[in-house]
Amino acid sequence: MQINSIKVWLIIVINLIMISSLSFTALVSYNDAMHELDEIYDAQLARNARLVSTMLTAMPEFSTDTPLIITVPEFTDTGENLTSAQERRQTGHKYERKIAFQVWQADRLIMASENVSQFPEPQTEQGYHELVEQGVHWISFSLLQQPDLWVFTAQREDVRQEMSEHIALAQIRPILVMILPLSVLIYLVVKLILYPLNRLQQSVAEKHAEKLTEITLKQPVELQPIQHAINQLIARVKHYIQQEKHFVADAAHELRTPLSILQLHAQNLQNAATPEQITEAASAIVDGSKRMTHLVHQLLTLSRLERIQDIHRATTPLITLVQDALSQMRLPLLEKVSWHIDIKPELVISGDTILLQSALRNLFDNASKYSEHNASVAISANIALANILAITVKNPCSVAPDLQNMGNRFFRHQSHQHIDGSGLGLSIVKRIMELHGGSIAFDTSHQSEVSIMLRLPITLCS
Template sequence: MTPSLRGRLFVGLTAMVAVTCAAAGFFAFRYAFDEAIEMQDATLTQIAALAIDGRFETKMTPAAPGNGVDAENRLVIEELGRRSDNAAAGGLLLTLDDGLRDVARGRERWRVLIRTRADGSRVMVGQPTSVREEIATASAFHTVVPLLLLVPLMLLVTAILVRQSLRPMTSIAETLDTRRADDLEELALDGVPQELRPFIASINRLLRRIQVMVERQRRFMADAAHELRTPITALTLQAENLDQVVLSQESAERLDALKQGARRTSRLLEQLLTLARHDFDPAVPAAVVELDRCARNVVADLLPESAEKGIDLGFDEIQPCRIDAEPLMIEILIRNILDNALRHTPRGGKIDISVQCGRDGATLTVEDTGPGIPPEDLDRIFEPFFRGTRHQGEGSGLGLSIVKRIVDNLGGVVTVQNVASAGATGLRATVRMPAVIS
C-alpha cells in the first residue's frame, strides 16, 4: 500500500526533528558535562586557596560544610608536608609538582590540586573522579531534559502544520466526492495555494473535455432515439394490423415475438428520449405539483396491466402532498418505479404504494412481494442499462437510472432495499423530496 503524502511528510519531518534533536542533545550534553567538570576544578582551586592560609591534620580531612562545600561531594583536604621531609608522610603526592592532575589512590581515581605555601609546606585538595563525573552527568542531564521534553511538542506542531498545509487538498477532495456524477462544473481557484493551482487547472481542463464528450454522447443518444422512433412505431402498427389476418400457429408465434420485440424497443426509445430530455434541460420549472394526484393517475393507468398479471396494486396510505417539480417528470418517476415492481412481482403478488407528507418533506414508498435484488446488485441498481445478475422481462435498465436523476435534480434521495417479513420477500423503494408546506 502506497503511503499518503501526509504520512510521508510527517515521517520525513519527524525523522529530521529526531535526528536534529539527538545531535543537539548529544552536543549539549557534552558541553554541559565539560562545563561541570571545569566548574568543579574551579571549586578545587578556590578551596586550595583557602587551605593555604590554614593548617590541617595530615590525614585526609573532608572540607568543612561551613565553607559552602557539600559533604556528599567527598572533597578532602590533606597536609602533605615539605618535599624535604620523609616521602612516606605524603607518599607519591609529595613528589608531584603543584597543579591539577588525576592520580590513583587505592582503588579509586582522584582529581587533586596541590599547592605549596611560602614556608615550603604543601597542601592537597582532592575529589574522587567518580563523584565528579556523577555530578557532571546529573548537571548535563538537567540541561538536556528541556530539549527532550520539547521533542513531543515539536512533533505535535509538525503534525498540525502538515495537516493545515494539506487542508486545501483535502477540501478539494471532499468537494469532488460530494458532487453529483453529472456535475462537471470547474473547480474554483479562489483561496487555493499557489502550489496547487497547476493541479486544479489540470483538473478543470479534464472536466471541460469530459463535459464535451458527455454532451456529444447525450446528443447522439437523443438524435438516435428520435430517428428510430418513427420506424419502430410504424413497425409496431403493421404488426398489430396483422392480427386481422388468419395465420398458422407457427406464424402467430413469430408475430407475437415480433410484437414483443417492437414493444420492448419502443419502450427503450421512450426511456432514452426521457433521459435525453432530462439531461439537456434538467431545470425544473417553478410549479407546485400534487404528488398524491400524480400517484393516483399513474396507478389508474397501470391497473389493467396489474389485473392481467394477477397482481394486487393499490395504496396502503395516501396523504395530500405538494412538491415543487415538473408534473411530467413526477409521473415518469412514479411510473418507472411501478413498472419495475410489476415486472418482478409474481402472479398473486402485491404492490403497496404510500404517499406521506410531513415537515421533513414528502415520502413516496413502493413495496412489492417480488424476489428482491441480490445484495451484490444493490450498489449498481441505479446505473444506466444495468439489469441485474438475474434480470427477467422486457426491462431496459434505464427506469431506475431516470428515477435517480429526477430525484437528484429535485434535491431528494431515493433508496432501494430488500425486505423480508413472515417468510415473504420483497423490495421497497423509497423516495424523499422537499415538500411545499402551505
C-alpha cells in the first residue's frame, strides 16, 4: 500500500476522526454518567440519614440503653453472571454490606447497621466527607438532628468504582466492536467515491500518440475542470504532433530538390575537364548550399514559432524597429531599391522585439526581391482604429499576385521561380502576427503595386 496516496490518507484520516469522535463521545458520556451517579448516591446518603433521624424522632419510647443493631444479609458475589431480573428474586442485594449507618447520642452509640465495624470514624461536622478506613475508601454524610443526636451514613467508594467500570466498558465496547466494520465501510465508500478518478486515470493511460481522442467521461463537478484541462492538453499535444508531421513532410519535400541539384553539380565538378567547368560547378554548389541553408533556417524558424504560446513583451518605438530590420538585410537587397519611410516618432509598439524585427525583415526582403532595380518601396504607419496600428509596405510588382495563396507555406508564383527564396517568409510573418494578437492583409487595388498591411495593438507615447 502506497503512503503517498489520496485513498490511503482518506481512509487513515477518516478512521482517526471516527475513533477520536467516538472516544471523545464516550469520555463525555462517562463523565456525565459518573456525575449523575455521584449525585444519586449522595442523595441516597442524605435521604437515609434523614429517614433514620425522622424514625427516631417518631419513636419516643425507643430505649437507648443498648444499641440497636440492624441486620445486614450477606450474599455471595457472583460477579456479572446474574441478570438484574435474577438478582431481584433474592431477598436482598450484595451491595447492602457496602452501605452502613450509625446513630450517636452524646457519646453513646444507639443504632447502627450490622457492618458498623467497617464504618470509618465518624466526622462530627455536617455534610459530606471522604474517609479511609483500613484501606477502604468511604463517602460519608453527617447530620446533626438534635443538639446531641448525630446520624452518620456511609457508602464504600468501590461500589461507585464498579459502576464506573461498567459504564466505561459500555461506552468503549461499541467502539471496539464497530471499528473494523466501520473501517471496511469507509474503505468501500472511499473506493466508490474515487472510482471516477480511477476511470479518468485509466482513460489517460490508454491514450497513444497515434490515437489522441477527447475524454468524454461523465465526471463529478470537482473532476470536470481536471478532465477539461486534460482534454486541452491532448488537443495541444495532437496539434504539436501534427505540426511535427507537417514539418518533416515539408522539410523532406523541399530539401529533396536542392539536394538533387547539389548532387548534380558535385558530379559535374567531379567530371569537369577544364578550369571553367570547375569554376562553374563550384559556384553552383556554393549558391545551392546557400539556398539550402536559407531554407533550413526558415523551416527551423517557422517550427520554433509554432511551438511558442506566450511572448515576452517590451515597448519599442516603431521607427527603431524598422531601422533595425533594414540594417539586418543583406546589402544587395538593401541597395536594390530606394526606401521611403513615413512613420511618426511617437508611435510605439508592444511585443517581442526580436520577433517583430524578423517579421519586418521578411517583409522588406520580399519587397526588395520582387521589385525591379531602383524601384521605390514605401513603408508607412498610421492608427487605423482605436489602439490598432497599421503598418503598410508597398512595392511595385510586374505580375499580379495570387492573393488566395499568399502566405501559404512554400507557395511561389510561377513567374517568380527564378527568384531566391523558399516561400516561407510570409508564413513566418503571419505566425508572428498571431502571437502578437495581430493580423496580416494583402491588397492589389492599385495597378502594378502590392500592399501588405500588418495590424497590431499599440500604445501612444505621452
